[in-house]
Amino acid sequence: MRGSFSRVVRRQAVKACLTAMLLGAMLVPARAWAAEPLRLCADPANLPFSSDQAAKPGLYVEIGRAIAAALGRPSETVWSLSYFGKRNLRETLLAGQCDIAVGLPDEADFMGPRVIFTKPILSLGYALLVPPKTPVLRLDDLAGRRVAVQFGSPPQSLLATRNDITGVTALSPEEAVQSIAAGKADAAFIWGPSAGYLNQSQLQGAWQVIPVSGPGMQWRAAIGLSRKQPALRDAVDAVLPGLSGTITTLAAAYGFPAGEPIKVGSAAAPGAVVLTTEDQPPPVAPSDAQSPDPKMVAEGKELFNGTCAHCHGPDAVVSERRINLRLLKHRYNDEMDQVFLFTVTHGRPAKGMPNWTGIFSEDDFTRILAFLKTIQQD
Ligand code: HEC
Structure with missing residues (x-):
């Protein structure tokens, strides 16, 4: 009895020992990886x-x-x-x-x-660097000012569409801040992390850094x-x-901009939007069977005209068929929602359609889609 008991114990001990050795062999590379x-x-x-x-x-x-x-x-x-x-x-x-x-x-x-x-x-994105105590809630608040922008950047293109703000071109964010110091510009509209960093390192952190969202901005x-x-x-x-x-x-x-961004789309497009709403009264009869929530549609329209209209035309009226979003239903039928949601969240970068993830929320996309559904043509 005893003999066999101790044999069993011994056998078990040997087994445990072998297991430990095997485990050990397996653990060595894992531990080495963890410590690398x-x-x-x-x-x-x-x-x-x-x-x-x-x-x-x-x-x-x-x-x-x-x-x-x-x-x-x-x-x-x-x-x-x-x-x-x-x-x-x-x-x-x-x-x-x-x-x-x-x-x-x-x-x-x-x-x-x-x-x-x-x-x-x-x-990450572009931001406005503006003097202290200058309230800036939208781009219009910079009307009459000289704003330094980096050559070839989206802010430069955006300011080029406005005749109430003077763009002062710089080759780098550093140069933009130098033109402020030299009295050649009143504010800058530059890459946000640089704006924050230059504010800390050159302006004693006294200026305001306001993030901006909109097409190509974030x-x-x-x-x-x-x-x-x-x-x-x-x-x-x-x-x-x-x-x-x-x-x-x-x-x-590190001074990276934080806080609610200013949406530039909504400030940049109103001129164009007013024109088309005048000659194109918003369609009342929805083309869809379910009647959409009018509030959602109105909000969607505002979002659309603020941002998407730059390329797709105010109220989605555009002469180029390829980017005519009034043809989504005609083009994709039952897959319209799917194609819309996929395209806005992935973009078609090679074709010039940006990815809007992170700029608009899912609710925003739903609103824009609700608006687009009211204006589909056959
Ligand atoms: C910078 C210009 C630009 C902006 C701004 C823009 N788009 Fe586009 N979008 C395009 C281009 C160009 C295409 C066409 C891509 C192609 O040919 O496949 C496109 C295609 C699309 C399509 C697919 C159309 C189809 O028939 O397959 C949808 C949906 C769309 N855009 C929605 C939007 C929405 C919503 C917004 C605003 C949040 C927006 N776009 C803003 C340039 C833009």
Whole structure:
């Protein structure tokens, strides 16, 4: 009895020992992986985003470090100049030189399927930099002023459509702020993170930085990885919700614009809208069987005329058939809703249709669709 008992015990002990050895063999590489530094791809001279200055590493480096810490891994920064954008990413991120690139635009077609993304971490965009104590609630509040814009930027195109605001062209956000200092401009309409950073570093943080939304004005930044790293991407996605407070605090510390954005579409288009509403009274009879909520339709129309009308025509009256949104029903029939929602949330970047995710809410899209349904033609 005893003998067999101890034999059993011994056998069990041997088994446990073997199991432990096997587990140990399996755990070693896993532990080594966990301890490996998370390598951040970053530009050494791109404040407020990243910098090799120890005292001020930049928002993206700090976010990368917070992610590494949340994953229980040390971090390491792999520096490379980002001037060449995609070429730089091909040679670093995609060549396996570093693991994550914080702050890439959250667009599936950014670099094709070779780059995969986490969930968005931040909304970035253009902003107004205006003197203290100047109330600015809409673009019209800048009427009569000289506003510095960067050459070739969406704000420059937008101001070109207004004869009440003088655009002062600059080659960089720094130059825009210099033209203010030199008395050549009263305000600037520039890339928001730069506006916030220059306000902190050159204007003692005394100016107001007001984010702006509208066509081409805002987009979302995510973290990019090589498609060979789906497990790391999922691991990062899993820790991001817990870091959202940290990210907001860090963004504020680097002066990134926060708060409710001014919608420029609604300020830029009224002239055009009034004209067409005059010669085109809004259709009363809905083309749809369900009667739409008139309030929703009116709100949808306002949103549409504020933003979409720039390309699709006020009240969706436009001569070019290809972009005529009065033909959605005719074109897609029962799939109209689906095509609409997919197109507004993905855009058709190659064709010039922006992605409106993050600029409009789902409710806004529903309202715009409700409006469009009232004006469909056969
Ligand atoms: C900068 C110009 C521009 C703006 C602003 C714009 N669009 Fe478009 N949109 C386009 C272009 C160009 C196309 C046509 C793409 C193509 O040829 O497939 C398009 C296509 C579309 C389509 C698909 C049409 C079809 O028949 O397949 C929808 C729906 C649409 N836009 C909705 C909107 C809405 C809603 C807004 C406002 C929130 C908007 N667009 C703002 C340029 C724009």
